[in-house]
């Protein structure tokens with residue numbers, strides 16, 4: 001544990017100028033294992049190596065089981081084609097400071113880190129402490145923080161790239177912390193995303209999904225550079241179908257896992273929206 005804390009301390013210290021106090025907005029410095037502002041508001045680096053920068057005790061709507069299942073499903077490669085597209089974009093634009101806002105258990109950011117090199121600075125934030133605790137299993141060169149996208153604990157104009165993958169956005173905060181020539185990559189579900197799962201769970205009641213509103217908001221807030229559709233099918237082996245079911249909020253109703261028999265083929269239908277400041 002102490003090794004993790006030391007690794008995190010070094011990373012946070014090297015990048016302390018990125019942070020602003022979530023209480024008084026002052027700049028912050030690392031003293032020993034604590035991030036402190038001028039007014040002595042302080043946030044300790046945890047044993048696992050993350051910083052909890054929430055000012056209120058937010059209760060995440062997602063249970064720990066969802067993140068553990070999500071991690072196993074990511075490891076299987078469900079999102080690999082999506083991540084490969086994002087890697088292509090990153091390679092073209094060469095961002096240095098990368099923020100994953102709503103990073104969950106961190107698999108996507110870890111994948112990007114492994115493929116895009118050590119030169120970049122990676123920060124993953126999520127409002128769920130459970131998800132960030134899981135993410136810290138991959139500390140390496142990534143800074144993990146429990147934080148709220150509606151009150152980002154970062155200085156203005158800090159990031160070259162903000163990723164927001166299947167998570168809620170807060171555009172006023174995103175635009176504040178984004179550099180003038182920075183880019184936002186938002187990933188949203190297309191209308192066929194996991195349709196086979198929805199068909200079983202909802203028995204066709206909520207089969208129709210539209211991303212119209214979330215997409216319209218992106219177009220309203222940003223100058224859209226590109227929109228890329230990523231659509232494919234993926235087979236999940238029978239023994240891992242329960243993870244597929246548990247990794248999404250779709251499963252929040254009580255579901256009898258026995259209704260799933262055999263390997264399960266799902267459609268992954270996602271849209272990557274790329275935007276810049278207007």
Ligand SMILES: C[S@@+](CC[C@H](N)C(=O)[O-])C[C@H]1O[C@@H](n2cnc3c(N)ncnc32)[C@H](O)[C@@H]1O
Nearest residue numbers: 102103104126127128147148149150165166167
């Ligand atoms: C469906 S999960 C996606 C997680 C991850 N991006 C992925 O694709 O695996 C949505 C995530 O958004 C996070 N989230 C929701 N509201 C948030 C907020 N206000 N600030 C930070 N994270 C938030 C949730 O805790 C959850 O981890």
Ligand SMILES: [Zn+2]
Nearest residue numbers: 021024037041
């Ligand atoms: Zn302060």
